[in-house]
Amino acid sequence: MKLAQRVNSVQPSATLALSAKAKALKAQGIEVIDFGLGEPDFDTPEAVKNAAIEALRAGFTKYTAPGGIDELKAAIVEKFQRDNNLRYEKNQIVVSCGAKHSLYNLAQVLFERGDEVLIPAPYWVSYPDQVRLNDATPVFIETREENRFLLTRELLSARITPRTKALILNTPSNPTGSAYTQKQLEELAEVILEKRLIVISDEIYEPFVYDQFKHVSIAALRPELKDRTIVVNGVSKSYAMTGWRIGYAAGPKDVISAIETVQSQSTSNPTSIAQKAAVAALRGGSRFTEMMVAEFDQRRRYIVKRLNQMPAVTCLMPMGAFYAFPNVAALLNHRWRDRALKTANDLAEYFLEEARIAVVAGDAFGAPGHLRISYATPLSAIEQGMDRMAEAIMKLKR
Numbered sequence: 535m536k537l538a539q540r541v542n543s544v545q546p547s548a549t550l551a552l553s554a555k556a557k558a559l560k561a562q563g564i565e566v567i568d569f570g571l572g573e574p575d576f577d578t579p580e581a582v583k584n585a586a587i588e589a590l591r592a593g594f595t596k597y598t599a600p601g602g603i604d605e606l607k608a609a610i611v612e613k614f615q616r617d618n619n620l621r622y623e624k625n626q627i628v629v630s631c632g633a634k635h636s637l638y639n640l641a642q643v644l645f646e647r648g649d650e651v652l653i654p655a656p657y658w659v660s661y662p663d664q665v666r667l668n669d670a671t672p673v674f675i676e677t678r679e680e681n682r683f684l685l686t687r688e689l690l691s692a693r694i695t696p697r698t699k700a701l702i703l704n705t706p707s708n709p710t711g712s713a714y715t716q717k718q719l720e721e722l723a724e725v726i727l728e729k730r731l732i733v734i735s736d737e738i739y740e741p742f743v744y745d746q747f748k749h750v751s752i753a754a755l756r757p758e759l760k761d762r763t764i765v766v767n768g769v770s771k772s773y774a775m776t777g778w779r780i781g782y783a784a785g786p787k788d789v790i791s792a793i794e795t796v797q798s799q800s801t802s803n804p805t806s807i808a809q810k811a812a813v814a815a816l817r818g819g820s821r822f823t824e825m826m827v828a829e830f831d832q833r834r835r836y837i838v839k840r841l842n843q844m845p846a847v848t849c850l851m852p853m854g855a856f857y858a859f860p861n862v863a864a865l866l867n868h869r870w871r872d873r874a875l876k877t878a879n880d881l882a883e884y885f886l887e888e889a890r891i892a893v894v895a896g897d898a899f900g901a902p903g904h905l906r907i908s909y910a911t912p913l914s915a916i917e918q919g920m921d922r923m924a925e926a927i928m929k930l931k932r
């Protein structure tokens with residue numbers, strides 16, 4: 535069948551592809567340690583599950599308003615006020631089927647042919663394809679590892695053209711684990727305001743920050759910035775609710791209302807009982823999230839130490855999220871038997887086959903000399919996985 539041209543320009547998600555391969559090996563009875571996952575390895579809190587069960591029992595099983603129930607919007611308004619010092623009205627909030635859906639909806643209502651959308655690289659895999667699916671052009675801005683992969687005023691200014699419409703910022707970042715300080719955001723803000731860019735600020739990893747780092751939303755810096763920023767967040771990572779599919783966007787009323795219209799003609803409302811569960815999550819206090827962050831912090835220190843002990847591997851200490859992002863460029867072009875491992879993809883395949891560990895190659899994130907290793911994996915598995923990775927590296931020949 536002849537498919538529409540737009541689907542030829544996009545790839546299936548690389549992270550999901552790897553996880554499928556790891557699952558296939560597991561199905562054959564081969565034990566694989568999975569470092570590919572982008573989700574907390576904790577179960578959803580009991581109180582959140584109970585809220586969904588109650589909603590189910592109460593018959594809260596029908597269509598809701600397409601952009602989400604009022605009660606959830608109110609809980610999101612409270613969250614922004616409490617955590618980000620951002621004041622929104624309920625009509626500035628829309629709830630979608632995950633933050634990924636919020637981001638896709640934004641691409642739908644904001645982008646069109648001829649628009650350029652700035653994406654700092656390394657980037658989360660879905661940004662470029664969401665831009666392409668909406669006929670616009672992703673423009674990548676290479677950041678430098680020496681600068682913790684952070685976008686600077688100079689790098690941003692250099693890529694702006696009369697066609698530039700928006701910048702997608704992700705702090706804390708998947709895959710790099712870097713996060714922007716208030717001062718660094720202030721610098722970017724000057725260019726954003728001068729060039730009248732729209733900012734999409736993906737803050738899905740907000741609570742996962744370490745060493746007393748304070749997450750700041752660019753929208754909170756100045757009212758003029760809030761007027762041109764759409765903040766995207768959700769409950770997937772913060773409350774271990776990836777399967778529930780609740781994300782949200784906050785921003786100018788016209789953008790939010792356009793998303794509600796698109797949603798009313800595409801998905802309709804996010805699942806009714808998942809919305810009730812999200813209310814319980816957002817209003818349930820921060821103890822659960824703090825427990826996860828404390829656990830991830832321990833794993834982060836361990837995994838980074840182990841990676842830096844491996845020959846030809848270097849790894850920055852991530853400031854946030856739950857990924858280590860080692861530089862493995864010095865391992866490329868090494869050989870395994872008669873096979874040359876030319877790319878990070880080849881290396882990731884080698885690790886899967888030889889060490890039975892699943893890691894994601896940086897290629898899909900616009901970082902060809904890197905691997906992404908999720909530490910949303912129990913410490914015992916990390917210990918074993920790092921042993922196997924080190925052993926597999928020792929087998930490689932120049």
Ligand SMILES: Cc1ncc(COP(=O)(O)O)c(C=O)c1O
Nearest residue numbers: 572632633634658708768770781
């Ligand atoms: C940077 C980033 N943004 C958005 C998402 C999507 O989250 P959700 O599960 O809410 O769709 C992810 C999930 O991996 C992510 O890593």
